[in-house]
Amino acid sequence: MFEKDLQNLDRQHLLRRLYVATSPTGPTIEMDGRRVILLASNNYLGLATHPSVVEAALGAVREFGMGAGASRLVSGTLRPHMTLETELARFKGTESALTFVAGYLANLSVIPALVGADGLILADRLCHASLIDGCRLSRAKLRVFRHADANHLETVLKRRPAKQRVLIVTDALFSMDGDVAPLSDIATLAERYGAQVFIDDAHGTGIMGPTGRGSLEHCGVESRFPFHMGTLSKAIGCAGGYIVGDSSLIQYLVNTSRTFIYTTAPPPAVAAAATAALRVIEEEPDRRARLWKNRDHLFAGLHRIGFHTTATVSPIIPILIGDADRAQAMSRQLLEHGVYAPAIRPPTVPASTSRIRVTVTADHTTNQLNETLAVFEHVGQSLKLV
Numbered sequence: 001m002f003e004k005d006l007q008n009l010d011r012q013h014l015l016r017r018l019y020v021a022t023s024p025t026g027p028t029i030e031m032d033g034r035r036v037i038l039l040a041s042n043n044y045l046g047l048a049t050h051p052s053v054v055e056a057a058l059g060a061v062r063e064f065g066m067g068a069g070a071s072r073l074v075s076g077t078l079r080p081h082m083t084l085e086t087e088l089a090r091f092k093g094t095e096s097a098l099t100f101v102a103g104y105l106a107n108l109s110v111i112p113a114l115v116g117a118d119g120l121i122l123a124d125r126l127c128h129a130s131l132i133d134g135c136r137l138s139r140a141k142l143r144v145f146r147h148a149d150a151n152h153l154e155t156v157l158k159r160r161p162a163k164q165r166v167l168i169v170t171d172a173l174f175s176m177d178g179d180v181a182p183l184s185d186i187a188t189l190a191e192r193y194g195a196q197v198f199i200d201d202a203h204g205t206g207i208m209g210p211t212g213r214g215s216l217e218h219c220g221v222e223s224r225f226p227f228h229m230g231t232l233s234k235a236i237g238c239a240g241g242y243i244v245g246d247s248s249l250i251q252y253l254v255n256t257s258r259t260f261i262y263t264t265a266p267p268p269a270v271a272a273a274a275t276a277a278l279r280v281i282e283e284e285p286d287r288r289a290r291l292w293k294n295r296d297h298l299f300a301g302l303h304r305i306g307f308h309t310t311a312t313v314s315p316i317i318p319i320l321i322g323d324a325d326r327a328q329a330m331s332r333q334l335l336e337h338g339v340y341a342p343a344i345r346p347p348t349v350p351a352s353t354s355r356i357r358v359t360v361t362a363d364h365t366t367n368q369l370n371e372t373l374a375v376f377e378h379v380g381q382s383l384k385l386v
């Protein structure tokens, strides 16, 4: 039935497939029966398999079973959910927090809760797909500003109709580019033009900032944004999304957010695991130190070989290739040499900006990184990319 569509995708080098891992995620992974170096996970701090996180999940399964049994508002709010939300608010220094089954689901309904059909959304051109979907669901008018360009945002803000409610939407740390939004400038513009800001810090949570509180801490702007969103599924190593902010916002979302209300509560074990992961982030800062040391080593090495990267400032290191077929060929050759780094192609990124997206973690050893660099140099030369 869909063969033609699939053949079309394949011809354009845009067909995707699932890689099945037969081991836990980590610095290496067993994939299709082979152990390879994994440069394709958001488990930046290795918490997905951390003993305290695993034990917390097992303990909660024993105490509370697997499923929550109902949505949060019916009877699905169990003690681990409340503990996690209290701990998240404390970690982030806000009054309250609310968690969702996924970051995607948080974005789908929090944006429509903040702005409706009579409002205006100004979104960064490279916003994550879940933000774009949330914007569309709100039915607000959507305008796009140039990526990470506060000057262009101001130009667009100046053209807004008088008295219209405006919501600025941006990733904090961009998932496909690894750069950070100009959050301080955005705060200034929001104050000047009376706009609200919805920030998605899915990738920054746990790794950015001196204590890992995220990209807002990294930019020194925590006090300038009354709320923001993040996930428990990347550095925190579990699953879920969250909003932190003042209690009135959280209560409002409990009453209006459709993806909070009309879905079964997350398994309590996931909440317990995420709570344990937050504690590890605070108690083991050396993980963050190792992550950044690894990031700097790999970044410097890739540049020394001659690769071009985006303007990344994070453990997400995208190597720009251009055409989808070349990016795909490079990813395939890397895998043949025992290194998995995916080719990211349209529609995930704009046309002609296909890339190899490398992500590094705290648990990669120096030997693994040096082996990675040797493979990249070999493959880069054979494809005449360096």
Ligand SMILES: *Cc1c(COP(=O)(O)O)cnc(C)c1O
Pocket (backbone or CB within 6 Å): 102, 103, 104, 105, 107, 128, 130, 131, 171, 175, 200, 202, 203, 231, 232, 233, 239, 240, 241
């Ligand atoms: C991964 C990601 C999400 C979705 O989070 P999940 O918890 O995986 O659903 C949302 N926004 C951004 C920027 C992301 O990178």
